[in-house]
Structure formats: structure tokens, C-alpha cells
Amino acid sequence: MDAILLQILNGLDKGSAYALIALGLTLIFGTLGVVNFAHGALFMIGAFCAVTLSRLLSLSFTTIDPERTDFLGNPLKVETPYVEAWFGPETGAAIIDWSVPLAILFSIPIMALVGLFMERGLIKYFYKRPHADQILVTFGLAIVLQEIIKYFYGANPIPTPAPDAFAGSLDFGVLIGLDPNLIIYPYWRIVYFVFAMAIIGAVFAFLQFTTFGMVVRAGMADRQTVGLLGINIDKRFTFMFALAAVVAGLAGVMYAPINSPNYHMGMDFLVLSFVVVVVGGMGSLPGAVLAGFLLGILESFASMAQVVALLPGINQIIIYLVAIVILLTRPRGLMGRKGVMES
């Protein structure tokens, strides 16, 4: 019982990341009909927004403190971050500590701009080209983005800690009446899961309850007719692309404390997210979310020591195996719509 619960919890955070990326992929695919291989790169850029902000905030100037000396007897050099000088030491330290959550605000305009530039500058010209061309050009773009990040930030992972308030772990077992220390779960992962659910809820609410969302859904069903009704559907779809970029970026920002960002994290997630989209059903938003969580949890079950002892290596390949089986038995995926990508 406790082992099962533990694995479900462990799967949730990775599942959240898969679900968020797959949601963005599906949004882009459902609206624009473009297969975006650069979506993993957007996730990575989001994570590096967090890195950048935490570096910006801890920019500091050096002063010489004549009162104290270092171990050589010279006057001690003190590094003071600018934010501490401006807002006072305590507020400043708190701001630096909370740089990752603050990066959410920081990254939204950046990701929206990146998304806009991508769509207007490149993807726009590929609507009428075959899917193979779309895959190839976005694959090229992903390489370029990845290499640019590598050029500026180096090849090594950059640790980006969560705020101290979330540093510890929750003894989840005690809450539900089990023995202590059975189910230990880091606070930040809970935050990540809640955050992911909030984003997913917001996207669905936006599509379901606003006029804008209604028009977008209508456009997903029949783009031409919506256009004939005098609605500028292209503009709205561009907005949706930017939204998908923001969703991927936010997923990346919040993922930075879980896994130190490195330049190829996007590619690592991309392949899996594509598998998630296909398992969920191409073009189905609920399918993408469902499959994201399912595969995340499945992956965490497969990495249990007992399972690995029985079937060595299963944790590495379980997602691909499931994808292959699903594609062959339910070609449209779990919740795929009829007529998507079937021409």
C-alpha cells in the first residue's frame, strides 16, 4: 500500500511536466496543424529563464570592509548583492531566495515573445508544407536554440535551488495514518504538481469559458468556416502558439529546482512528450494531460526495485513500449478524435 502510494506520488511531478509540455504541443497541433519539434527547446528556455533571473538578482558589487580582515590580514572584501543594497538586507535576501517563483513573472513575457517570433517568423510559412518539412525545420530550430543556450550558459547543469521555505520534505504517510518515514515527499514537488494543475485548469477554463476560447475551439474544428464568418482566426491561433510557449516555459521554470537545467534537457523531454501526445491522442487536450500523468506514474512504478529486479531495464523503456502497444491497438490514442492526422 505505502509503496504503491509512494510511486504514484513520485510519478506525479514528472507526469506534470509531461502533461504541461504535451498540452502545449497539442494546442499547437490542434490549432495550427504544425508538428513542433522545438517545443522541448521552449521548455528548456523556460528553465533557463529561472537561471537567468536568479543570476540577475544575485548580481553584486564588492566593497572593502576596513573593520574586518581575512585570514591573510588584508581588509575583507564583502560582496553585496544590489537587491540587498536597495531593499535592505532582509528583503533582498528573501527576493534572492524566491528567485524561482519570481521567474514565473519574468518568464511569461519572454516566452510569449519567443512564441510570437517563432510563429510569425518561421512557422507561419510552413502551414501548407508537408508534415515532414515542419518536423525538419522545427528540429533544426531546436538544435539552434539549444546551441545558443549552450554557448551562453555552458554545457554543465546549473543548480537552481527552490526557496528555503520549500526545501524540506513532507512526511506524507503520517497524514494518512501510516508510520512516519514511510512516504517522504519533497515540498517542491507538491508545489510543482499543484502549479501544473492550476495551469492546466487555467488553460481549459480559458478555452471553455471565454469568447476567445470559444472562437479558438471553433477554429480547431473548422478553420475555414470560422474564417468565412469574418473572424481573424490566424491572429487568434498566433496567440495560442504564444500561450503554448508560455505553458512550456512555465513548466520549465518550475522544473529547474527539481532537475538542474542543462542545455539538452529539452531534447530529453521532447521525445517523451511526443510519445505522450501520441498515446493521449493527437489533437486531444484532455488526452494529452491524462496520458502525461499516466505515463509519468507508470514510469515511476517501473523503476521500483522489485519491478526492475524482475524485468531489468524496464524503467528505461516502459514509456516507449506502452506507446508502441497503444499505437498498434488503439491507433487514435486514448482519447483521439476522428479525422485528425488520418489523411
Add this chain to the structure above:
Amino acid sequence: MLGLNKKDAYLFLLVLALVVFAPFLLNPFPENSELAQFNAGYPDLMQRFLIFGIFAIGFNILFGLTGYLSFGHAAFLGVGSYAGVWMMKLLTMNVIPAIFMSVVFAGLFSLLVGYISLRRSGIYFSILTLAFAQMSFSLAYSVLTPITNGETGLQLALDDPRVLGVSQVDGSIPQANLFGIPMRESFELSLGGWLFTFNAGYYLCAVVMMVAFYVAVRIFRSPFGMMLRAVKSNQQRMNFTGLNSKPYTLAAFVISGMYAGLAGGLMVAMDPLAGAERMQWTASGEVVLMTILGGAGTLIGPVLGAGFIKYCENIFSKINDNILYGWFSGLPEGLADALVFVIHPFIGKGWHLTLGIMFMLIVIFLPGGIMEGLERIGRLFKRKPPSEDNAAAQASAAPAE
């Protein structure tokens, strides 16, 4: 000649001449000159040209003819490499069994993958092949370590049995050879300031590649090839006329998988080791890039693409800031600094950035690759009514779905 029509025979002879005289052609600059670093006429690089050429020719049989975009072909190359190294460990250092078994194993593996993947088409097919490739990559890294030697990569060892050969020669591992001719053996010819190297391994690759190219030409011109083209232009209509296209696409998939295995086997023959990173999906992306760059669906395009990319890779990774300063030494200092600053991200370790940009530019502006570019240039010099030409060009540049 050899069952080829006149045009193809000329093309074949042209490729043959290029390959045979490559050690001269790729070494246009004298040994001690400034420009010697642009020479490509040394064995290691020339072998890579041919090996990746074979890989791309094979990939083109699948992608160029049927339009099925596989993102997992590197897995077959990897399987071929492993099979090749095992043959050298178990049987003999002669490269023939190694290459042969590479092809056989890659063929069997691609039969399995193809049988399953080809049940779907379009992007689903791409993702299925990608999933298979990633699966084999992860397995090679983890569970299959007894076979693949995991992260270290599979290498020859002194205590390998080599039942048909010898385990060791004078306390070291014997060299890969072809009936006694070591693959590393080179004959150097010094002419004036030029130094030309003729390497045994290179000429083995050349023979294999010419055979592979010949087979590809025959496939392109055969009824089987026509059938594959029909799959590309309209598979549905083909099925409606009562033809089952699956055996054809599967055959194309297996053939291209065997080409990949052949390339893997040759890699092993030239340098007896195999690693899992050869199977990574970015490696599959690279062969896609070579094929697109050269021109998918054309005979010679993929070879050109492979050569171009491998040459650029070699040159761009070799250039560093000091070399740049050497080039710009004539310019004022500030200007030279600025130029070096601008170029710096694209060279050395930044080669992948250049590759990505090149890739995007090609897909955006020249979907037909180098061959289309040449055709366009050729058309500029012809005196035909432009409308007719345009129509023909559009027909030939039909979308590669």
C-alpha cells in the same frame, strides 16, 4: 552498360571516377601552404565520407522513394556496429564476416521494427521509429551491457577467442584486415609539395560504396522502385486499385536498414569499436539532414549531402580563434576583433549551431537540397521557355510527405 541506361551509366562512371581519384581531388592544396587545413584527402575523413554516403543512400531508398520519414535509422547502424565488433571478437579480424553479419543483423532488426512501425504512416510512423530507436539506445546503455559494454562502448580485448584467427599478435590486438591486407595500411605518394595518401581501408569502402550505389540505381529504375514512388504520391489510391503496398514498403525499410548496417559494419572495419551514442536519435536526425541537404529522391544527392556535412563538420570544428586572427591579419585590429567575435560562436565547439542554421536554411529555401540548387543554376543557362521549365521543376519538387 550493366543494365543501366546511358544517363545512369554516365552518372555511375562519374561517381566511380570521383571515388577512385578522391585522394587527389580532395587534396588540392600543397602540404605546407596556409590552405592545407582545407584539404580533406586524409584516410579517416575520406572513409567517413563514403560510410555516411552509404548510410544516406540507404536512407534515401526509404525516405526519398516512399516518403516515410524514419527517425530511428541510427539504431540499425548501431546494431550493425555491435554485430561487427562481435564477429571480430569471436571469429576473426578479417573484415568480411564482420561486414556480412552487420548487414544480416541490421536487416533482421529492421524487419522487426519495420513490420510493426509500418502499420502506421505519416507522423505516427516517425514517432514509432523514434520510439524504437530510443528504446534500443536505452537498452544498449543499461540492460544489454553484457553485449554492448554500456557507456564504455564495445572494444576488442586481448583475451577474445577469435576462433578462426589469433587472439593476439606479439601481445597486442591484431589489426583489422582483408585477407591479410591491414585496413590501416597506406601508400603515400609525394609529388612536388603535395602529399597524397592511398589507404587500403578507403578503397575497401570505395568498392563497397560503388556496389551499394549500383544497387540503389537499379532499385530506383526498377518496377519495384516505381511501386515505391507510387506509395509516395498516393498510397490510398494504390490500395484502392487492389494492391497491397505493405510488402513493398517493408522491403524498402529492410533494404535501407541493411544499408545502415553495412555502414555500421564498415565503421567497425575501419575502427573496431562500437558505442551506444551511435544509436541516439540525434544521429538519426543527422542522416535525415544529409539526405535532405543533398536532395531526397535523387540518386547522387545523399552522397553529396553526406560528404558536405562531414567535410563542414571537420573544417568548422578545427578552426579556432587563432586561425581566424591569422586570416584577418591584414585587417585593422578592431575590425579583426569584431569579425572574430561574430564568427566565434559558429566554429570549434559551436559547429552544431552552424549545422542547425544550415539545416533550417535548406529546409526553408531549398527543400530539394543541393540537387535542386544545381538544377536551378543549370536552368539559368538554358534557353528554354521558362514556363515549361517551371512546370517540370514543380513536378519534380513534389512535397516529400
